[in-house]
Amino acid sequence: MTQPRLPCFKLGVRFQSDDMVKRFFASRRTGFYLAVAREGEVGSGDNIDWIARDPHAVPVSEITRLYAEKRYSKADIASVRQALEVPALPEGWKEYFRARLQRIGP
Numbered sequence: 001m002t003q004p005r006l007p008c009f010k011l012g013v014r015f016q017s018d019d020m021v022k023r024f025f026a027s028r029r030t031g032f033y034l035a036v037a038r039e040g041e042v043g044s045g046d047n048i049d050w051i052a053r054d055p056h057a058v059p060v061s062e063i064t065r066l067y068a069e070k071r072y073s074k075a076d077i078a079s080v081r082q083a084l085e086v087p088a089l090p091e092g093w094k095e096y097f098r099a100r101l102q103r104i105g106p
Helices: 009-015 020-027 060-068 074-083 091-104
Strands: none
Touching: 009 020, 060 074, 060 091, 074 091
């Protein structure tokens, strides 16, 4: 499964900093997890090529921003709806966004 990554308490433990998780999340550069389709070796400097692109793709940085956003603008609502169309976005993330949209109303 692939999905955006959110920082957890272990980051603060690793860096011995109580505010590391908050700082990391605030950067909105949280990254993502990749699924391994075929086992092999990848090294520094190796090329990674696109095989396909989803026409409905939403950048991970945008997904993370929408996750953290307290209030949605009209543009944010449109982005969330687009994110819900991304097949690669896990159902748990989609459930979170659907719940947020339900609280906003039609």
